[in-house]
Every structure is written in C-alpha cells, then in structure tokens.
Amino acid sequence: MNPAIMHPPTRIGDLEIPTIVTTTVVVGTGSAGYAAADQLLLAAARRHQNQPDICLITDQIRAGTSRNAGSDKQTYYKLGLAGAAPDSVAELARTLFAGGAMDGDNALAEAAGSARAFLHLAEIGVPFPTDRHGQFTGYRTDHDPRERGTSIGPYTSKAMTECLEARVLAAGVPIRSDCRLLDLIVDRSGHAARVVGLLAYDRSPQAAEAAKTSPGGRFLLVRAGQVILATGGPAGIYADSVYPHGQWGATGAALRAGAPGRNLTEWQFGLASIAPRWNVSGSYLQVVPRIISTDAAGGDEREFLDAELPDATVRDQLVFLKGYQWPFDARKAACGSSVIDLLVHRERVLRGRRVWLDFRSNPGGGRFHIDRLHPEARDYLTRAGVAGLPADATPADRLRRLNQAAYDFYLDRGPRVDLAGEPLEIAVCAQHSNGGLEVDSWWRSPLSGLYAVGEVAASHGVYRPGGAALNSGQVGAARAACWLSEHGQHRPPDATRFAQAAAGPVQAAAELVALGAARFGSGQADNTEQILSAAAQSMSRAAGLVRSAAAIEQALELTRERLAEHTRTISIDPGSRRSMDRGFLIREILTSQYCHLGALRDYLARGGRSRGSVLYTDPAGELPGWLDAAGQRHDLDLPEQYRFRGDDRRLDGVTQVVTLTGTAHEPRLDCRWRPVRPLPCPDEPFEVVWRRHRLDRNVY
Numbered sequence: 001m002n003p004a005i006m007h008p009p010t011r012i013g014d015l016e017i018p019t020i021v022t023t024t025v026v027v028g029t030g031s032a033g034y035a036a037a038d039q040l041l042l043a044a045a046r047r048h049q050n051q052p053d054i055c056l057i058t059d060q061i062r063a064g065t066s067r068n069a070g071s072d073k074q075t076y077y078k079l080g081l082a083g084a085a086p087d088s089v090a091e092l093a094r095t096l097f098a099g100g101a102m103d104g105d106n107a108l109a110e111a112a113g114s115a116r117a118f119l120h121l122a123e124i125g126v127p128f129p130t131d132r133h134g135q136f137t138g139y140r141t142d143h144d145p146r147e148r149g150t151s152i153g154p155y156t157s158k159a160m161t162e163c164l165e166a167r168v169l170a171a172g173v174p175i176r177s178d179c180r181l182l183d184l185i186v187d188r189s190g191h192a193a194r195v196v197g198l199l200a201y202d203r204s205p206q207a208a209e210a211a212k213t214s215p216g217g218r219f220l221l222v223r224a225g226q227v228i229l230a231t232g233g234p235a236g237i238y239a240d241s242v243y244p245h246g247q248w249g250a251t252g253a254a255l256r257a258g259a260p261g262r263n264l265t266e267w268q269f270g271l272a273s274i275a276p277r278w279n280v281s282g283s284y285l286q287v288v289p290r291i292i293s294t295d296a297a298g299g300d301e302r303e304f305l306d307a308e309l310p311d312a313t314v315r316d317q318l319v320f321l322k323g324y325q326w327p328f329d330a331r332k333a334a335c336g337s338s339v340i341d342l343l344v345h346r347e348r349v350l351r352g353r354r355v356w357l358d359f360r361s362n363p364g365g366g367r368f369h370i371d372r373l374h375p376e377a378r379d380y381l382t383r384a385g386v387a388g389l390p391a392d393a394t395p396a397d398r399l400r401r402l403n404q405a406a407y408d409f410y411l412d413r414g415p416r417v418d419l420a421g422e423p424l425e426i427a428v429c430a431q432h433s434n435g436g437l438e439v440d441s442w443w444r445s446p447l448s449g450l451y452a453v454g455e456v457a458a459s460h461g462v463y464r465p466g467g468a469a470l471n472s473g474q475v476g477a478a479r480a481a482c483w484l485s486e487h488g489q490h491r492p493p494d495a496t497r498f499a500q501a502a503a504g505p506v507q508a509a510a511e512l513v514a515l516g517a518a519r520f521g522s523g524q525a526d527n528t529e530q531i532l533s534a535a536a537q538s539m540s541r542a543a544g545l546v547r548s549a550a551a552i553e554q555a556l557e558l559t560r561e562r563l564a565e566h567t568r569t570i571s572i573d574p575g576s577r578r579s580m581d582r583g584f585l586i587r588e589i590l591t592s593q594y595c596h597l598g599a600l601r602d603y604l605a606r607g608g609r610s611r612g613s614v615l616y617t618d619p620a621g622e623l624p625g626w627l628d629a630a631g632q633r634h635d636l637d638l639p640e641q642y643r644f645r646g647d648d649r650r651l652d653g654v655t656q657v658v659t660l661t662g663t664a665h666e667p668r669l670d671c672r673w674r675p676v677r678p679l680p681c682p683d684e685p686f687e688v689v690w691r692r693h694r695l696d697r698n699v700y
Contacts, residue, residue, distance in 0.1 A: 005055055005174045010223070010499050012506045015216035018202070020176070023053035023489045025198065025224040027181055027250065030066030031157050032454025032473035033058070033230030034164035035117075039481035041171050047485060056168070056175040057200060057222060063246030065232050065455070066157040072282035072323075072406040074156035075141045075149040075467030076121075076128070079114040082135035087146055089114075090681075095145060095465065097679045100611070100652035101263055102461030104679030105441035110459070110468070113475035121474065125163040127152050141466035142325055149467050153405045157470060178203040179220055181250040182584055183505035184227060184257040184450065187493060193258060195449035196493045197224045199505045201584050203577050218580070219509065223498045225490030226449045228480060229254060230473075233433035233455040234592040236585065239536035240544060242272035242279055242429040251456055252591030254437050255660045259447040262458035262657050263435030264599040268613040269545045270327030271341060272429040273357075276413045280357060280426055283406045285323030286380065287398035288316050288368070290358035291340070292423065293347045298354070303363065304347055305340070308636050311628055313372055316363060318626070320377040326466075327431055328545060330610040330646065335625045335633055342615070342624055342642060345428045345545050350639065356423035359396035367391035368398075396420040428545050432469060434460040434612070435599075438657055441677075442483040442699075443476040449490065451480040462612040462652070486699035508664075509584070516572030516583050524571040528582035531570065532589060535562060539593050546641060548617035549604050556597040563590040564665045591660070591667075598669035599658050606656075606673065611647035621645035 009016040026036050037054055044052050058064075080087030092111035097104050122128050122136075128150050131137050141149035152159055168175075179200040187196045202220045210217030231250040235243030255261055271280050293304045309315040321337035332338035347353050362368040370378055370387050381387055386398050396419050399407045410417040410424065417424055436458040437445055443453050454473040492498070520526060542555035566586055573579040610616045621644040623635045636642075654673045662668035692698050 005176075007223075009216070010221050010495065010502060012216075012499055012503050015219075015506060015510060016214060017216045017219050017221045017506060018207075019221045019223060020055060021223045021492050022055045023225045023491060024228065024484065025222045026054060026056045026228045026230060027058070027198065028064070028230035028232065028454070029056055029058040029061050029161075029165070029175065030064045030230060030232055030454060031160040031164060031470065032066070032477050033228075034161060034168050035474050035477035036228045036230055036453055036480060037168045037173055038164050039478045040484065041167070041173075043481045043485035051171065052489065054173055055222075056173060057179050057181070057198070058175065058177050059180055059248070060246055061175065061177045063244065065235070065243055065247050066161045068158070068244035068247070069242070069277075069279075070154040070157065071279035072284055072403055073151040073153055075151050076118065076156055076470045077141060077144070077148055077465045077467030078118040078138075078150065078471055079111065080138060080146050080148050081115065081118075082131070082137045083147070085146060087148070091146070092148070093679060096468065097461070099143065099461030099463035100649065101266070101655045101676060103441070103655070103677040105677050106439070106459050108680050109441050109479055110472050110475045113478055114471050117471060117474035117478060121160055121163065124167060126156075126159050142327075143463050144465040148465070154409050160470070176220070180581055180584055181231065181253050182509055183253055185221070185498065185502045185505060186257050186447070187497060187501040189497065189500070192448055195227050195257065195447060196498055196501055197222045198227060199502060199509060201509070201580065203581055208577055215510065218513075219506065221502055221506075223492045223495070225492050226451065226484065228451040228453060229437070229456050230454045230477070231456050233436070234596075235430070236532070236589045237536065237539050237593045237596065238430040238544065239533070239540040240427050240429045242270070242277050242431050244277055248585060248588065249456065249592070250588065251436060252588040252595075254445070254447075254450065254452070254456070255595050256591050257447065257450075258659065259445045259450055259452075260438040260657050260659045261436065261595055261599070262438040262655055263460070263462075264596045264658060265603045265608070265614075265656065266434035266460070266462050266612050267430055268327045268432040268434060269341070269428055270431045270613075271322070271344065271426050272431065274425045274427055275415050276410070277429075278409065278413070279326070279431060280424070281326035282323050283399060283403035284357065285326070286320050286377075287359075287386070287395045287402055288319050288363060288377075289395040290361060290363050291319065291344070291355065292358050293351075293353040293355045295353060305343060308343060309626055312364060313374065314626055314628065317374040317377055319363075320373070328428065328613045330612060330615055330644070333610070333615055333624045333644065334622065334646065335627045339624045339626060339636060341428050341545065342638065343636070344426065346638060346642070348427055354425055355427065356425050358423040359394060359399060359419040360421065360423070361394060368393065394420070430540075430544065434462065434464060439476070441479070443480040444483065453477045453480055482697075482699055486697055512567055512570070512583060512587070513572065513574065513580065515567055516570040517574040519571040520573050526573045526576070526579050527569075527571045528579050528586060531562070531566070531586050532582055535559070535586070535589055535593060543597060543600060545613075546615050546617065547600065548641060549601070552597055552600045552604070556594070556601055559590060559594045559597055560667065563587075563594055563667055566590060567664070587664070594667055595658055595660055595669060599656060599671060602658075602671040603656060606651065608651060609647045610644040615642065615644045617641050618643060618645045
C-alpha cells in the first residue's frame with residue numbers, strides 16, 4: 001500500500017472503506033493501460049501543464065494478455081512505412097472499415113494515429129526491425145491487402161508493455177496492484193449518470209490483516225473524476241481459452257453500471273496450445289506438422305485428417321494455409337483452410353479425443369517433399385530457406401529454420417515442451433473479442449466519465465487485420481488522453497456525494513461476502529471454483545466456435561438462473577483470498593456471459609448467419625468441404641450441427657448495441673441496432689484545419 005495516495009476512509013453504514021482520491025484512475029496495466037497513463041503525461045507536457053493527477057489500479061501487474069500472450073511472431077499492424085507499395089491513411093481506414101459493423105470514425109482515427117503511435121513505441125525502446133536504410137519493413141498478415149504487419153517476435157506486446165511501464169514508473173505515477181475491480185461507482189443524482197470512481201476487492205496481505213478487525217478493510221474505493229478502463233477482453237467467460245491464466249476482464253462491471261456494449265457477438269477463435277496457452281498460428285502450421293489425436297490416456301494415435309482429406313497435397317496445403325490464414329474464418333469453412341479448425345473441434349468436442357501437433361515426424365510418417373506442395377506454400381518455404389533441408393527433415397527441423405524464436409518459446413515457457421521430442425496438445429480456443437464497450441471516436445463511453453481503451457473497447461468490426469488490436473489500443477489511449485487534456489479532467493466529487501453513490505455497490509459486495517461466509521461456516525464446502533468452471537464450460541459449449549439457436553437459448557436461460565441465484569448459492573471461505581476473489585469473479589463472469597448470450601440470441605433473431613470467426617448451425621445450409629486437384633468439391637463427413645450458411649453481409653452496415661437493465665436477480669437486456677457511423681472523407685483546406693486547430697486543436 002502506498003500511503004502517499006491514501007485519503008481518509010469512506011464510511012458506509014458500519015464499514016470504513018480505505019479510499020484513494022485522484023483525478024483520473026486507469027484500470028489495468030497492459031499495453032493499453034500504460035499507454036493511457038503515458039499519453040496523459042505527454043499531453044500535459046506538450047501543454048506545459050503540471051503532471052496530471054492520475055493513478056493506476058490493477059489486478060496483477062505481471063498478469064494480463066499484453067504481458068503473457070503472443071504467437072509465432074506477434075504482429076503490430078500499422079500504416080505501411082517501407083517499400084514502393086503505395087499506402088495512405090485513407091487506404092488503411094478503408095481496410096479497417098471493410099471488416100463490417102465497424103464505425104467509420106474509429107477506423108479513420110486508428111488509421112490517422114497509426115504512424116504516430118507506432119513511432120512513439122519505437123522511440124521509447126520497442127525494437128521493431130528496420131532494414132539497413134532505416135525502413136520499417138513489413139509483411140502481410142490476415143485480412144491485410146498490403147504488407148503492413150511488423151513484429152519483434154513472440155513477445156511484441158510484452159515489450160510494448162515493459163517500455164511503457166518504465167516511462168510511467170519513471171514519472172512516479174502510483175500503481176496499486178492486487179485489486180480486483182468489482183463495480184464502477186456511478187453518481188445518478190444529477191441530470192445525467194456519471195462514473196465517479198470504483199470499488200475494488202483488495203487482495204493484498206495488508207488488506208487481509210486489516211479485515212480481521214475492520215471488515216471494510218478488504219475493500220478499496222477510488223474517488224475519481226473519470227475512469228479509463230483498460231482491463232482487456234472478458235477472458236474468463238470461456239473454458240477453452242488461449243488467454244493467459246490470470247486474465248479475467250471486467251466488462252461485466254461496466255455493463256452492470258449501465259455502459260452499453262457493442263458487437264458482443266464478434267469473437268475470434270483459433271488453434272492454440274493448452275499447456276502453455278499460446279496461439280499456434282503462422283510458423284507452427286506453415287512447416288506442416290502432423291496433426292494427430294489420441295484417447296484420454298494418450299494412446300490410440302491417429303492422423304485423423306487423412307480420413308476426411310485423402311489427397312495429401314490438399315491436406316498439407318490446408319495445414320500450411322491454416323498458419324497463414326489464422327484464425328478461423330467462416331468464409332473459409334466451405335472449402336478452405338478453416339476446415340482444419342472444424343475437424344479439430346469435432347475430434348475434441350464430439351469424439352472426446354485429445355488433439356496434438358506433432359513436429360517429430362512428417363505427415364504420413366514418410367519423407368517431406370516441398371516440390372509436391374501447392375505453389376503458394378512451396379514458394380513461401382523456399383524463400384524462407386526451408387527448401388534446402390533434406391526430405392527426411394522433421395517439422396521441428398523446418399520450424400527451427402523458419403523461426404527459431406517460435407521453437408524456443410516452448411523451451412522457455414512453462415510447462416516446458418521440446419517440440420523435437422514430444423507432441424503439443426492443442427484445441428480451438430477463444431482468442432480475442434472484437435466487440436466490447438461502445439465508444440465514440442475519442443474512446444468515450446456513452447456513460448459519462450468512462451473511457452475504454454484496448455480490447456475492452458468495441459473499436460473493431462467483424463473482421464480485422466491481424467495485429468490491428470495492438471494499434472487500436474495505442475491510438476485509443478492517445479485519443480482519450482487528448483480529449484481529457486483539451487477539455488480538462490473532471491475533479492472528483494465531494495466525499496458526501498461519493499459515499500451516497502458508493503453505498504449500493506459496497507453493501508452488495510459486503511452482503512455477498514457475509515452470505516457466502518455464513519454458508520461456509522455452516523459446513524458447506526467452498527464451491528466458488530466449481531461454479532466458475534461450470535459457467536465457463538457451458539459458455540464454450542454453446543457460444544464457442546460452433547453455435548446453434550437451441551444451445552444459445554438453453555445457455556442463456558441457465559445463465560440467467562445462475563446470475564439471479566448466485567448470492568444464494570455461493571459458499572466462500574473468508575479465510576482464503578483465492579476463494580474471496582473467485583466469489584466476486586462469479587458475478588463478473590455471469591454478468592458478461594448473460595449479455596453475450598442475449599446478444600447472440602438477438603443476432604440470430606435478426607437473421608444473422610455465419611460470419612467472422614464463428615459458424616452458426618443452419619439446417620438450410622451446406623456442410624464444409626474441400627476441393628480436389630480438378631476443382632471438384634467434396635463434402636466433409638461432419639454431423640448436421642456443422643451445416644451452415646455463409647453471411648450475405650447485409651448486417652455489415654449496422655451494429656448491435658446492448659444495455660443491461662433490471663436487477664441482479666431479474667436481469668434484462670435491451671438490444672438495438674443502429675447504422676454504423678460512416679467512414680469520414682474530410683477534404684478541408686489546410687487553412688480551415690489550422691484555424692480550428694488553433695482554437696481547440698480540433699478536439700470536438
């Protein structure tokens with residue numbers, strides 16, 4: 001605990017809650033959260049103002065997706081800054097906007113801020129590679145018509161986070177760790193509701209000790225003028241997830257406070273290793289490993305792709321493209337690389353078998369002849385220097401030649417896996433939320449006083465280029481800081497008004513602890529982990545890669561019951577910080593699941609079809625298939641739940657907005673659709689822009 005930022009406690013009923021008072025609180029210490037703090041510092045310096053009064057609150061400083069997630073070469077997507085290929089802000093904006101259901105002003109803002117955000121990262125120490133002439137050479141990533149991607153290897157976002165963190169710490173910005181966000185504090189006494197702070201569960205040992213004599217000591221209140229939420233995606237809602245352990249998200253807290261959500265239907269799913277959790281995109285599949293399944297004990301090994309894809313050239317090409325075209329794409333499910341995801345999904349989910357990437361030997365167990373591959377795969381591997389390897393080289397040999405860092409990752413990360421000597425277990429996992437909280441082009445929520453940056457913000461469309469999320473987080477943070485700098489940050493409310501606004505959330509949290517502890521004290525076992533696990537598993541079954549209207553409806557009703565009954569069913573061990581933490585997470589996860597499932601039901605009622613990274617069961621559709629060398633299509637032998645109809649894109653021009661209403665025991669979800677904000681095409685003379693810039697820097 002940093003005593004320099006503590007103020008007198010807030011009294012609510014019989015509880016005295018430790019309290020921080022600050023002008024702006026940033027929640028989250030990933031690349032977007034640190035960027036928000038850094039940009040507030042930069043904005044003040046540019047305006048020759050005193051250092052802004054800000055603090056950061058986080059669950060765990062070393063946890064989260066930015067610091068612990070990546071891929072073979074984690075991509076940062078930016079404006080093209082090398083070569084002869086033409087690029088422009090307008091071109092990049094059109095690429096982002098073309099993903100569908102995306103607001104045009106966000107697309108243009110992300111494009112316009114791309115170079116500035118990227119170059120700032122390069123200047124503060126993120127070692128993006130340049131050629132001998134200083135060009136930031138790029139490559140093509142998924143959904144990318146140019147070569148705008150760049151990378152420093154598997155740990156791009158980790159390096160971004162560390163460099164930004166160093167700047168924030170050097171500036172002396174206070175950071176409070178071990179704080180689980182429970183609720184946003186909303187003042188509803190004025191003409192419009194406004195976020196004025198937050199309530200957190202303090203997991204620190206000091207707080208646990210204080211709670212022995214003062215029950216309010218286990219909580220922390222932050223009284224603030226505004227909140228910047230940078231808590232990442234709602235990772236905890238899925239069981240089959242590549243998000244790192246310790247990443248849960250706090251979308252539910254914002255939805256519960258009345259912040260609208262948008263595009264909650266849009267998730268990305270992709271192949272990922274289970275232990276450790278890591279995306280097996282790019283190089284891992286471009287070297288064409290064997291894909292095998294086993295029984296639960298690891299026996300009865302089968303190369304299960306062969307039964308559905310008997311043409312070895314077609315099979316190997318689809319595996320290669322699966323790396324190139326990762327993640328799952330409904331447009332490639334009819335006869336493209338996404339059939340690999342579906343076959344893995346069937347093997348695990350329907351057949352109950354375990355699936356592995358095997359780099360120890362070649363598909364079929366024989367020699368690997370690059371010249372037999374489809375020209376696209378053959379040319380890529382030849383240019384990368386893999387063609388020089390002998391035919392009896394293994395996929396592990398090819399991976400080391402293509403991307404040594406990708407191979408080394410599994411040697412360095414626990415649990416350690418030597419890909420040359422043991423297989424790697426995989427699944428189709430939730431990988432990224434393209435939806436989130438509704439924001440405008442300054443990353444402001446319609447709920448006044450709340451800003452959302454990074455994955456928690458709904459700044460993407462149905463599709464997005466790989467790596468666009470990293471750019472969006474940096475640009476969104478800069479845009480929010482710019483708005484606050486130009487228009488002035490609100491001061492925190494007075495103590496009395498804040499206590500009135502905080503009373504409801506504090507009493508609800510205290511009641512949850514009291515009821516859960518009473519059940520534990522009466523002999524009922526701690527069931528928090530069991531409840532969380534059951535909720536996540538039901539979400540993966542009903543709302544994962546393959547979804548049906550019946551499964552969604554059933555899961556929605558079950559989630560509604562769990563949410564309504566959770567305070568009457570949870571048993572919490574009050575002596576266990578882990579149990580307490582899980583007890584609060586249950587409400588967070590169930591709230592977010594309820595809103596996501598309600599959004600899915602409404603999407604199907606609107607006539608939505610398979611799009612993005614999801615397949616919706618449709619009896620009137622077709623089964624996935626593959627094309628042979630003669631161009632003849634063959635259906636895969638898959639159950640009817642994989643029958644689907646491709647998207648007709650008629651919903652590309654609208655976006656779904658959801659608002660949670662009612663009470664915890666009787667939740668309701670209001671869903672509406674609005675046209676996307678169009679892509680701006682500004683054509684103002686320089687003098688007009690300059691005149692307005694001198695007035696308010698065009699921040700309006």
